[in-house]
Amino acid sequence: MKVEKTNAMRTLEQKKVNYEVKVLENAEGLTGVQIAEKLDENPAQAFKTLVTTGKTGTHYVFVIPVAAELNLKKAASAVGEKSIEMLKQKDLLPLTGYVHGGCSPIGMKKFFRTVINDSAKEFESIYFSAGKIGMQVYVAVEDISKVIRTEYADVVD
Numbered sequence: 001m002k003v004e005k006t007n008a009m010r011t012l013e014q015k016k017v018n019y020e021v022k023v024l025e026n027a028e029g030l031t032g033v034q035i036a037e038k039l040d041e042n043p044a045q046a047f048k049t050l051v052t053t054g055k056t057g058t059h060y061v062f063v064i065p066v067a068a069e070l071n072l073k074k075a076a077s078a079v080g081e082k083s084i085e086m087l088k089q090k091d092l093l094p095l096t097g098y099v100h101g102g103c104s105p106i107g108m109k110k111f112f113r114t115v116i117n118d119s120a121k122e123f124e125s126i127y128f129s130a131g132k133i134g135m136q137v138y139v140a141v142e143d144i145s146k147v148i149r150t151e152y153a154d155v156v157d
Contacts, residue, residue, distance in 0.1 A: 007107030027134025032066025
């Protein structure tokens with residue numbers, strides 16, 4: 001099956017970062033945990049990308065385990081905001097270039113400050129959306145910072 005390249009994959013290649021892609025057909029409506037199980041992968045290594053807006057109007061990206069919930073207080077504290085809220089779904093595509101369920105922290109229309117939950121450091125590599133629903137990209141944790149500026153913090157419940 002031919003895999004159509006996404007912005008995330010093009011960005012990784014541009015920065016000469018090795019990655020692996022796995023595609024799951026008919027992934028629409030599945031949770032991250034269900035996708036991990038169908039790909040026979042450890043759900044703790046599967047991360048989802050959440051886009052938020054701070055009280056100042058600044059947008060932030062949080063990359064957290066698929067089974068976890070973002071703790072808005074911890075997340076706000078990690079980026080020095082009084083409070084943050086989730087970006088409205090209708091605003092995701094115009095802001096990032098990605099759709100809900102297929103949002104990658106790599107290859108967005110513009111750069112946003114990105115915080116990865118510190119549990120990612122427990123693994124050599126993690127995987128997250130490659131920019132399309134059902135398409136996952138596996139990247140070595142140490143290589144992610146070659147592509148986007150990242151910071152690590154405990155931001156989940």
